[in-house]
Amino acid sequence: MYEALTNVFTSNGLIVSFAIVGITMYIAYFLSDKLTKGRLHGSAIAIILGLVLAYMGGATTGGSQGLADISIFAGIGLMGGGMLRDFAIVATAFGASFEEIKKAGVTGVLSLFIGVSASFAVGVIIALSFGYTDAVSLTTIGAGTATYIVGPVAGTALGASSEVITISIAAGLVKSIITMIGTPFIAKYIGLNNPRSAMVYGGLIGSTSGVAGGLAATDPKLVPYGAVTATFYTGLGCLLAPSILFLTTKAIFG
């Protein structure tokens, strides 16, 4: 009986992971709604739950691939692996309109470049203060401080260790959560009350879910403006982090 069940799970790995992720998201959105009244975005809670599952996988098996180390959940590794991840990231560009991004003008584009570079630099400085000295780890953590997508994309491209990639994801996740919770409180102090500053905000912070959630809690009318620039942030980060920013980091820290 147990063996038959295990067989079904292992031979349908990817399908199992669709079901697990779906259930996780359902629980996360339920918690988001009931406990935080939607203030903390469901996707952020779901990612936290994912990290908790990964911790449990690692604690049970002692392996390095989180939940995927448990054989019946191996499909999670396929769904969350590099191939489907890159495919889905590229697909998000489908939602970005070229016309709308033109409206952001020079200010929006400028905020994107400054946003990616500033977050990257902050991440590198903090990683340095925590004792990381190699260019690959510094770049990966800096990239993760940009967003939790850019971190693993840069880390995988540069061959960073799984621990460092995980730290980079966690840094991006913390950024996303702080943005969601903090935006409505900081909005009036930074002039976040018009389309232009919302576009600059999206470009500087980048985390799409953080910006969308934070702006929705501030003023729902600002959401599309912040989201337009934020959509480009991950692409720009994926472009800059493993190239120019990595080479710069390497030149400075060896």
Add this chain to the structure above:
Amino acid sequence: MVIFGVALLAICLLVGVILGELLGLAIGIDANVGGVGLAMVMLILIVDYLKKRNKLSKPSQEGLGFWSSMYIPIVIAMSANQNVYGALDGGPLAIAAGVAAVIVSWILVPIISRGGNSRFDDEDENIDVEGGETDVRSAN
């Protein structure tokens, strides 16, 4: 057909990744240089071009839209197979980096939104704030 949208996406990703590899070779680092970012730019431009000419059918767009909406679930699966257990030592680092990055960005917002180009400044006063009717919390 749905597959046309999915195939368009696949071709963009493949071309982007190939270009990223070549770029890596060209500048002498053993890495894929921004292949995903290049693929995104390519997709934005192609979709824009096709949409303007009404060459992108609804099913094709649905093929793209499906994978776009699978982004968050895939990120959750990705987080579930990370080495969290081994990375617990890095927790304070992640929190410090995340918090510091947001604070720095908050400080930069008023500086950059004031120092923008004048043409946008002029237009800005006339922009009608529209949208925001959709419930962003339920849309993924």
